[in-house]
Amino acid sequence: DTGVSQDPRHKITKRGQNVTFRCDPISEHNRLYWYRQTLGQGPEFLTYFQNEAQLEKSRLLSDRFSAERPKGSFSTLEIQRTEQGDSAMYLCASESGNTIYFGEGSWLTVV
Amino acid sequence: AQKITQTQPGMFVQEKEAVTLDCTYDTSDQSYGLFWYKQPSSGEMIFLIYQGSYDEQNATEGRYSLNFQKARKSANLVISASQLGDSAMYFCAMRDNYGQNFVFGPGTRLSVLP
Numbered sequence: 001d002t003g004v005s006q007d008p009r010h011k012i013t014k015r016g017q018n019v020t021f022r023c024d025p026i027s028e029h030n031r032l033y034w035y036r037q038t039l040g041q042g043p044e045f046l047t048y049f050q051n052e053a054q055l056e057k058s059r060l061l062s063d064r065f066s067a068e069r070p071k072g073s074f075s076t077l078e079i080q081r082t083e084q085g086d087s088a089m090y091l092c093a094s095e096s097g098n099t100i101y102f103g104e105g106s107w108l109t110v111v
Numbered sequence: 112a113q114k115i116t117q118t119q120p121g122m123f124v125q126e127k128e129a130v131t132l133d134c135t136y137d138t139s140d141q142s143y144g145l146f147w148y149k150q151p152s153s154g155e156m157i158f159l160i161y162q163g164s165y166d167e168q169n170a171t172e173g174r175y176s177l178n179f180q181k182a183r184k185s186a187n188l189v190i191s192a193s194q195l196g197d198s199a200m201y202f203c204a205m206r207d208n209y210g211q212n213f214v215f216g217p218g219t220r221l222s223v224l225p
Contacts, residue, residue: 033212042115042202042215043156056212089154098144098163098206100213102156 002026004103006092012109013082020078021106025094032075033100034067035091036060043091049075082110113138115203115216122221124193131178132188132219134203140164143207145186147177150200150218159201162186193223 005024013019025032030051035043046065048056051072061067064082069075079086087110093100114137124130136145147159162170162177170177178187186205190197203216 040217042204042218043213044215045212048212058212091156093156099146099158099161101158102148104153104155107154 004092004094004101006090006103006106008106009104010107010109012111015084015110016081018078018080019082019108020076021090021092021108023075023077023092023103025074025092026096026101027073029094029096029101030072031095031100032069033093033095034075034077035093035102037089037091037105038087046077046090079108082108084110086110113140113143113205113207113214115205115214117203117216117219119219120217122219123224124190124221125224126195127192129189129191130193130221132190132201132203132221134186134188134216136184136186136203136205138184138205138207140207143205145177145179146204146206146213147175147186147188148202148204148215149197150202152199156202160188190221195223195225197221198223 007022032049034046037043049069064080067077089105091105093102116135143164145162149157160172160175174191176189200218202218204213206213
């Protein structure tokens with residue numbers, strides 16, 4: 001499979017716990033994006049990497065959120081001290097030309 | 112700021128019929144791209160079609176075509192010969208050629224009836 005892969009696909013966590021999501025983009029795609037999507041809404045931009053450099057962060061990305069792409073390949077998105085409002089699907093995407101290609105998303109439920 | 116509007120929360124279409132999903136956008140940029148994505152219940156966002164603001168021809172990809180009316184700032188998706196597998200959420204998105212992130216609309220849920 002040469003698409004964008006995300007892990008885990010589903011995560012249920014207690015409020016206050018930390019969670020980490022991983023994204024493996026399509027190989028040779030330099031740009032990588034994280035989006036968040038809640039039920040009934042379109043995806044909202046969180047952050048963007050060009051290789052290992054994090055070039056843009058949305059205001060949605062509070063201090064509890066951190067994203068890394070240490071070697072310019074896979075990326076991680078960590079949420080610390082989770083809150084119920086963090087429950088959403090977290091989508092990763094990588095870019096070729098003008099188009100971004102999404103993974104299947106990681107569903108987070110905070111209970 | 113860029114904004115995408117999709118006024119149809121839900122649409123129904125009979126199998127084998129054509130359907131148009133509406134999308135209007137707001138931007139002050141002259142150079143931008145418009146996209147449509149399909150999201151089935153599994154969650155994956157599937158790229159369908161792209162239209163550049165300077166493209167003179169409407170984009171087509173198989174059964175998908177984009178009815179681009181620049182003066183009206185609309186980029187409607189037309190799906191011909193609907194299939195049951197077309198039932199999904201459909202999102203219109205745009206990106207200016209200077210920025211990096213995509214702005215998505217709220218989506219339209221399409222249901223294809225047998």
